Amino acid sequence: MPRGPVPNVVIRRLPLYLQTLERIAETGQQMVSSTELGNRIGVSSAQIRKDLSYFGEFGRQGLGYEVGNLRHQLKRILQLDQVWHILLVGAGALGHALANYRAFEEQDFAIVAVLDNDETKIGQPIGDLTIEPMANMERAVNENHVEIAILAVPARAAQSVADDLIATGVRSILCYAPITLSVPEHVHVAYVDPVTTLQTMTYYL
Amino acid sequence: MPRGPVPNVVIRRLPLYLQTLERIAETGQQMVSSTELGNRIGVSSAQIRKDLSYFGEFGRQGLGYEVGNLRHQLKRILQLDQVWHILLVGAGALGHALANYRAFEEQDFAIVAVLDNDETKIGQPIGDLTIEPMANMERAVNENHVEIAILAVPARAAQSVADDLIATGVRSILCYAPITLSVPEHVHVAYVDPVTTLQTMTYYL
DNA sequence: GTGTGTGAAACTGTTCACAGCT
DNA sequence: AGCTGTGAACAGTTTCACACAC
Structure with a gap:
């Protein structure tokens, strides 16, 4: 679909x-x-035109872009024209906040199962779901067609849980732990740890 | 301190x-x-040497880097050899998770006050603190010498709260809302919204 | 006039490869 | 042998500037 890399x-x-x-x-x-789009986001207009040109010609000269159409095109390009099923691992304070975060469903992401290894948490309700044991990982991934996992476990457990997730077929991991996971080539990891981010901000202060 | 930009x-x-x-x-x-460092992180050894060379010569030819010294130098470069005071705005589920997240204090960040605009939350305990009204922002920032704020409020409120924070002198904002803030030149914003991050990951699936 | 799409130019960041030290 | 620090080569990204369309 894209024209070139x-x-x-x-x-x-x-x-x-x-x-x-x-x-x-x-x-x-x-x-x-x-x-206008560039001003609102803080990037140059040329950058936006160049970025979009990798995927096609969506604008009209002299007029700009039709808002609804460009939105639709971007959803298609990012594969956001479907609902993605997510497995959440870790039912601590962060896990609970994520399970109750409405923005996921609004943007077509659905947390379909929550796992934790703490015996006392298993069976407890979380969001609209119930906390399940880690042993349910493979079944949770396969039955729900999960391709994305959110890792909200302590740093010391993160690599081991990531290995298990990858073994069950998960190809994308959103990691909250302040640790660099080592994963095979075909797996994508994105990091959203606030401490790591703060540690870059202090440089500029 | 750095040699060149x-x-x-x-x-x-x-x-x-x-x-x-x-x-x-x-x-x-x-x-x-x-x-070794590069293998663990997934970057090339040349990249690490080049990166460090912006700040000085910390290694010894034939031997490598002394772990404790390099750690100390990096903390100094990133200004992490002090405790940074943080103001948390937003005491929802995410705010509570952040207020209880131990990794902040372990890495020399201290949340010193928590604000929310919900009358029913004000006065309630959160972590080791008490939720305060938004009207306390200026006092909270000045009395505690806050330079960093964490924005854990809904997207629709984020820009307005950011404007207030900047007016009180905050220069760095860690934003959890899925919105691009418009801020003056001298203010740094970093975004840690999971939905935005997930929206890039689906492209590669 | 306004505004897109795009090659070419300018700029930024990464890797290479090697002198020099242990 | 192993390893750092670094200029030079290379690759990636952004900006420029203009033909073309409304």
Whole structure:
């Protein structure tokens, strides 16, 4: 579908374009220019046009982009025109916050099972689900067609749980632990640890 | 202190080096080579040597880097040789998880106050603190010498709260909302929204 | 006039490869 | 032998500037 190889940084920007388009769509605005979109996000108009040009020609010269169409195209490109099933591992404070976070379902992500290794937590309700033992991992992944896992366990457990997840077929992991996972080539990991992020911000203070 | 301009990506990697060094230090290992460090993190040895060379010469030819010294140098470069005071805004499920997250204090970050605009939450305990009204923002920032804020409020409130934070003198914001904040030049924002991150991962599936 | 799409140019970041030290 | 520090080569990314369309 893309014309030529798409830089990684481009993919990271597309969700920002999508979010901003959804905010613009709510106001009823029909058309948007790369300049307006860029100003709202803090990138140049040329960058937006170049990024989009990797996937096609979505705009009209002199007019800009049709908001609804561009939003639709971006959802298609990012494969967000379907619901993705997510397995959440770790039912601590963070796990509970994630299980109750409404933005997932609003954006077509569904947490379909929650696992923890703490005996006292198993069977307890969490969001609309029930906490299950780690031994249920393979069944939870296969029965629900899970391809993405969220890792909300302590750092010392993260690598071992990641290994198990990958063995069951999970190909994408969102990791909250402050640790670099070692994973095979075909697995994608993204890190969202706040401490690591804070540690970069202090440099600039 | 740095020799010449330091690329942003380099700063983002330094915390990974630091975390890995701390894990190595726990084993009692004295020296580490750029090759070993790189293998554990998944970057090339040349990258590590080049990154460190922006700040000085910390290694010894033929031997590698002294673990404790390199750890100390990185903490100094990232200004992590002090405790940073953080203001948490938003006492929902995520705010509670953050207020109870032990890794902050272990890594020399201290949440010193928590604000929320929900009348029913004000006065309630959260972690070791008490939830305060938004009106206390300026006092909380000034009395505690806060320079970093964590924004754990709904997306629709994020920009307005960010504006208030910046007006009180906050220069760094860690934002959990799926929105691009518009801020003046001198303010740094980092985004840790899981939905935005998941939206990039689905591209590769 | 406004605004897109795109090669070319400029800039930024990574890897190579090797001198020099242990 | 093993390893660092670094200029030079290479690769990746952003910006420029302009033809073309509304």
